Amino acid sequence: MTQPLPKLERPSSLLDFVRMFPTDEHCAEYLFRVRHTNGFVCPRCSSKTGWPIAGRGVIECSNGHQISVQAGTVMHGSRQSLTTWFYAAYLMSTLTPGISALQFQKQLGIKRYETAFNILHKLRSSLVAHGRERLKGEVEVDECYIGGPEEEKRGRSRGKKSLVVMSVEIVRWLDTSGRKPGRHVTQYDIEGPPERQKRSQANDEPTLRKRAGRVRMTVIPDASAETLLAWIGSNIEKGAKIYTDGWKGYNGLEECGYNHIRTLQTHKGHKTGKWLPLAHLIVSNLKRWLTGTHKGAVKPKHLQAYLNEFTFRFNRRFWRGPAFLRALGLAVNVSDWPQYDTLYSGKWAHPYTESIPESTG
Numbered sequence: 448m449t450q451p452l453p454k455l456e457r458p459s460s461l462l463d464f465v466r467m468f469p470t471d472e473h474c475a476e477y478l479f480r481v482r483h484t485n486g487f488v489c490p491r492c493s494s495k496t497g498w499p500i501a502g503r504g505v506i507e508c509s510n511g512h513q514i515s516v517q518a519g520t521v522m523h524g525s526r527q528s529l530t531t532w533f534y535a536a537y538l539m540s541t542l543t544p545g546i547s548a549l550q551f552q553k554q555l556g557i558k559r560y561e562t563a564f565n566i567l568h569k570l571r572s573s574l575v576a577h578g579r580e581r582l583k584g585e586v587e588v589d590e591c592y593i594g595g596p597e598e599e600k601r602g603r604s605r606g607k608k609s610l611v612v613m614s615v616e617i618v619r620w621l622d623t624s625g626r627k628p629g630r631h632v633t634q635y636d637i638e639g640p641p642e643r644q645k646r647s648q649a650n651d652e653p654t655l656r657k658r659a660g661r662v663r664m665t666v667i668p669d670a671s672a673e674t675l676l677a678w679i680g681s682n683i684e685k686g687a688k689i690y691t692d693g694w695k696g697y698n699g700l701e702e703c704g705y706n707h708i709r710t711l712q713t714h715k716g717h718k719t720g721k722w723l724p725l726a727h728l729i730v731s732n733l734k735r736w737l738t739g740t741h742k743g744a745v746k747p748k749h750l751q752a753y754l755n756e757f758t759f760r761f762n763r764r765f766w767r768g769p770a771f772l773r774a775l776g777l778a779v780n781v782s783d784w785p786q787y788d789t790l791y792s793g794k795w796a797h798p799y800t801e802s803i804p805e806s807t808g
Contacts, residue, residue, distance in 0.1 A: 455477070455772060457769055457772050458537065458771060461537075464537050464771075468530060470530065471528050471529045471530055472504075474532075475499075475504035475516050475529055476499070478504075478516045478517070478775070479506065481772070481775055487508075489508035489510070491512045491514070492510045492512060494508040494509045494510050494512070496508060496509040497509070504516050504517060504529065517529070521570065521572065521573055521784045522569075525566075527566065531555055531557070531566070532566065533775070535555075535567060536570055536771060538551065538554075539567060539570055539774065540763070540767075540770040540771045540774040541767045541770055541771055543764075544739060545736065545740050545756060545757075545760065546740070547740055547741050547742070548560060548563045548564040548567050549563070551563045551566070561787050565785075565787045568749070568752055568785055569784050569785060571753070571756050571797070572752065572784050572785055572797065574755045574756060574759040574774065575755050575798040581681075581682055581684045582663060582682060582683045582684065582687065583616070583683070583684040584616060584617065584660075584687060585687070585688045585690070586615065586616055586617065586683055586689050586690070587614065587615050587689075587690045587725050587726040588612070588675075588679065588683075588689055588691050588697070588726070589612075589691065589692065589723050589726040589727070589730070590610060590611065590612045590613070590667075590670055590694075591610075591613065591730045592608040592609065592610060592611070593608060593611055593733075593734070594747070609666050609750050610667050610668070610669065611664055611665065611750075612664070612665055612670075612674075612678055613662065613664040613665075613730065613733075614682060614726075615661070615662045615663075615725045615726055616659070616662075617657050617659075617660065617725060618658050618659070618660040619655060619657045620655075620656055620657070621654070621656075622654045622655075622656050659728065659729060659761075661762050662729055662758050662762060663682045664733070664754040664755075664758050665682075665754070666747075666750055666751045666754065670694065670696045671696055672695070672696045672699055674696070675697060676696075676699055676700065676703055679700065680703060683705070685704040686706070687706070688705070689706065689707055690722070691708070691709055692710060692711065693709055693710065697709065710723070729761070732761075733754075733757055736757060737753065749790070751797040751798075752797040755797065755798070
């Protein structure tokens with residue numbers, strides 16, 4: 448096993464998945480190839496020669512060291528089969544609505560709900576890749592509250608709700624098909640004044656449209672300028688054009704090196720929420736997902752894990768096949784992962800950022 452391994456095949460459908468991973472042995476072989484893309488190297492003696500021990504998911508090097516393919520991953524020490532873990536990674540990364548722990552337990556016949564819950568949270572804990580590229584170009588930034596309604600709570604006072612800051616890239620593209628906007632396309636998806644839009648559609652001219660690019664979401668303690676500017680500095684490239692509402696917490700973005708476009712929430716008695724259409728659309732999708740798939744039962748201390756999952760799936764919505772391999776690849780070589788007791792005791796915190804915040808001064 449000294450030669451580089453060939454490019455990995457990726458399941459493009461559930462039938463492909465069943466064909467590729469019918470047994471634990473097939474999963475172990477695939478996991479080995481994910482972890483050793485350039486060939487096997489023993490972590491204990493650096494030997495480049497090793498042989499798999501059939502049925503055990505173990506590689507024995509030329510010096511007699513036995514290395515489990517699950518060692519150092521979120522699957523390490525698990526009593527569940529590799530097939531179960533692979534199903535979890537596949538369903539989480541490719542299903543549009545994701546999957547709840549209760550549904551996962553039922554579909555795979557897992558005896559205890561706590562086991563299914565822990566498997567999914569271990570995978571969620573490794574969905575955040577440290578050092579990923581920051582958002583750039585044009586970006587919408589807004590905050591939202593996640594949680595049930597509370598009386599007498601207005602403005603940025605969160606009460607028992609969780610405050611989330613999010614950002615979304617604006618991707619502009621030229622539509623040369625000449626088709627009219629579908630029923631899911633609002634007037635704000637088409638650039639330019641209505642007169643120009645109608646004229647370009649009537650003459651079959653190219654229409655400039657926009658859609659959501661990459662997304663970032665984080666639970667924050669408050670909406671102060673100190674918190675918001677630090678978060679923006681760690682998630683958005685300097686020089687980007689940032690669109691926000693009129694909240695004073697965004698004061699100072701210009702001094703931080705951004706082109707700040709501010710729009711008041713109300714102007715002359717008219718709502719101006721349409722000026723952050725992509726941000727509002729993403730927040731709406733997030734809330735529907737939490738209410739639909741997870742029945743609104745997400746606890747505040749676990750919310751960041753679900754934001755990580757939503758962000759992971761949304762940013763890979765056009766590449767569902769590679770998303771499984773990406774999820775599995777991110778889930779290996781993990782040195783710290785949650786257990787059921789540490790998840791509920793609060794001793795383990797869900798990761799939420801991928802780069803170190805810069806000074807906002």
